[in-house]
Every structure is written in structure tokens, then in C-alpha cells.
Amino acid sequence: MSQGEGGLRERKKLQTRAALTDAALRLALEKGPDSVTAEEIAEAADVSVRTFFNYFPHKEYAILGRNPAHLESALERIATAPAEQSPLTTMWLIVRDVLHDLMAEGELSRRGELIMGSPSLLYHLMLSSMDDERQLSAALTERIGDPLRARLIVSAAGTACRVAVELHKDGPDSAPADLVDAAFQLLAQGLDPDYQKGSS
Amino acid sequence: MSQGEGGLRERKKLQTRAALTDAALRLALEKGPDSVTAEEIAEAADVSVRTFFNYFPHKEYAILGRNPAHLESALERIATAPAEQSPLTTMWLIVRDVLHDLMAEGELSRRGELIMGSPSLLYHLMLSSMDDERQLSAALTERIGDPLRARLIVSAAGTACRVAVELHKDGPDSAPADLVDAAFQLLAQGLDPDYQKGSS
DNA sequence: GCAGATTCTTGCAGTCACTGCAAACTATTA
């Protein structure tokens, strides 16, 4: 019979993955994300470079250390949201919780700054976000029917987060969470009440 | 006295750049964007590989062959838009014209499909778009004052385009231009009239 | 039209990311 989750093999894999993401984040913070080499990360985690690339398709994925649980729980929540809850509200609740988790781990500041400061990290984050978006959009379309609106809501939610973090970085007057709130408000109520009134 | 724009040197540089982007696009279409090598592109344009990398920071930039004029004209238009024109309308007019130009060049289909089909191209495009976004947001903030709203409008406009193209790719029932129109409508009027009414 | 300053191109050597393959190793299962 298969041991599935509990087996030694499974545990070792998790350990190795954790060791790699930890080492990757630590080294990236120490030396700057673009000057860490895959070799250093592998060495710090005490595995071969080849093994490192068995775990991650790109060096950047290790530094991003994305938590696959986030996407899964988001999909779950979209599917099981109460009928009376409007779709953007669902997205907002999801975003709020993810944000909350990240803050709790103290990661938003450290990792967030790291990511925003490095084009290659940003690029890979967006790469994986766009993949997520596709899945989230599909789930939301399932609920509300309108594919365009579903896709826009999901993408706009992502945009709201990004804009909030960028804005917070530019002038840290307000907390990211407040900025995200405000952004969602704007998206919900409309970005422009006078749209096309002024077009020739 | 400097010859500036008209000199032979300047003309040759433009020629070389054009030869490189042309070769890059042609080869990418022929063999798929991920299997073209920098060496092939350089050879087709009859320059050394080293020279290729003097012109473009990444292989992908040559394939994208972005037109810097588009950004400049957009910035210009934001700055000089009539006072009675609402900001999202301005963005919509800009997007519509860029789209129109691309269609006219017959590039939207060829290059657009190429880009959408290749993760690495897509992300290089987004990376450069994010740079544009920053500049466009700054210009729009200048006009309307509210940085959050300006940033959201610019980012959302970009999102609208991307979503429209993706959706068009999924099921080409409707023209990209119509999808963009619909997306802007939704963004203008609000993605979700019932926002937060259903939150516990 | 020419010498000298400026700018481009090029080859070369080197670093690093990433891949496929096959051998060695280790957990799992019967």
C-alpha cells in the first residue's frame, strides 16, 4: 500500500524544497537577487545544482518561494462562495487574507521589496500570476457566466495589488492594505463616471 | 558641427536595427520564438552576435520590435488632452489608435499571436509595458491629481487590452476591438455594483 | 583632403542558466 503523504520520501522532498527556498531567499537578500547563482543556493541547501533544477524550473522560482496552497485555497473559495456574495467581494476577501498571511510571516516587506527591485523576479512573479489568473478566471466564469467580466475582475484584482504595492513603495504614507481597499472600491464603483462624455 | 540625425553613421545604425528586428521576427515566425538563436538572427542580419547584443539587451527585444513612437505619442496625448475629456476616455482613445495602427501594419495577428504563444515573449512585453505604465501614470497623475486613480486607470487599461486579446484567442467570436470596448465600459461603470454587500 | 578624435563592430574568453542522459542511490512494496 502506498504511504502517500506520510512517507519518508515525501518528507525528505518537502525538507529539500524548504531548504532550497530558504537558502534562496536568504542569499538573495544578502547579495541581491541577481548576483545569487544557482550553484550557491544548491550548495547552501547541500544538494547538487542538478537537483536544484529538478525542484524549480528557474532560479527565480526558488527565491519567490511561492506557496501553492494559496492558489488552491483561492480556487476553493471562489467555488464555494455564498451565492449572495458579489464576485469582486470574493476576490477582495481572498486578497485580504493572502495579504494578511504574508504580513504575518513578515514576508511582504522583505520579499516584496526584493521582488519589486528586481526585474527578473518581477517577471517571473508575473509569469506565475498569469497562470493563476487563468485558473481563477475559469473558476469565476463558472460562477457568474460572463467570461469577460470574470476575467476583468480577476485581472483587476491582481492589478490592484500590484498598484498598491508600487504606490506604497513610492511613498509609504499609507499601508498597503488600505491602498488595496481603496483600489477595490474604485474598481467596484467605476474608474470614470464621465467615460466617453468628452470623446469627440 | 554635428550631423545629428542625418549622418551616415546614424542611418547605418537604423538600418542595422531594422535588419535585426526584421530578421528576428521572420525567423521567430518560421521556427518558433523559442528555437531561434541569437546567432541565427545575427547571421541573417549580417552582423556579429556581439553586435546584436549591442543593439538589444535580450533576444526577445529584437523579436518584440517595439515602436518607441507609441509611448511618446501616448504621453503627448495625455498631456494635451482637452480638459473636458475624462481620463479613461483619453486612455481609450489612445488604445484604440494603437490597436488601429497595429491592425493596419498587419502586425497584430502575426506578431500578436507569436507573442501570446510564447511565455518568454509575453513576459518581456509585460516587463516593458510596466515601464511604460509608470511613465503614463505619472503623466496622468499630473492631470488628475489622484495618484491611485491615475495608476489604476493606466494599469486597468493595459489589463483590458491583455484580457481582450486573450479572450479573443480563446474563442475568436468577437473582434479584439469590440472586446476592448466592452472591457473599458465595464471598468468605467464599475466591475461590481454589489461590492461588499455580501461580505460577512 | 587629411590627421586625430569619436564611435561601431568584432572576436575572444569567460560566466551562468538550464537540459538530457545514464549511473548510483534510496525508499517502498510484495
Added chain:
DNA sequence: TAATAGTTTGCAGTGACTGCAAGAATCTGC
């Protein structure tokens, strides 16, 4: 414990990209 299936590793190779210094072109003032 023996067979099996999954994991790790070294190795060799491809390709992106960079810095450097030499050579070739263009441009400038005269």
C-alpha cells in the same frame, strides 16, 4: 530480502549574455 519505482548526481553540452581590447568606419576641425 529482492524487485521496483522514484530521487540524486555528475557530466557534457547548448545558448544567452558580458567585458575587454583591437581594428574599422565615420566624423570633425583644419
